[in-house]
Amino acid sequence: MSDDIFGSASDGSVSSGQDTTDLQEDVSQEKMTQLxxxxxxxxxxxLKMHAAKHGQTIKEVVREVIDSSIDT
Incomplete structure (x- = not known):
């Protein structure tokens, strides 16, 4: 049994019935790196509870927090 109470939803995956065209275009526009x-x-x-409560993935929450915390 896995300790991940949200299953695969916490890994940023989307349901197979969801249109991901816009998401794929957004991601493909900028080169990504892993942290x-x-x-x-x-x-x-x-973090998982916050992401689920706000309908976001953990990746989205972390990106937003980092982006809003760094002066550019």
Whole structure:
């Protein structure tokens, strides 16, 4: 049994019935890189709850927080 109470929804996947054309175009416009960060389990659980509550993926929440925290 997995500890991930949200299943695959927390990995940023979308349902197979959803039109992903706009999403694919947005992502393809900018080159992406991967960031791996270790965080406490309690913070991870809070992050998952926040993302689910707001209808977002963890990736979306993290990107927004980083983007809003860095002066450009």
């Amino acid at each position: 791996n960060v270790e965080i406490p389990e309690a913070l991870h659980q809070r």
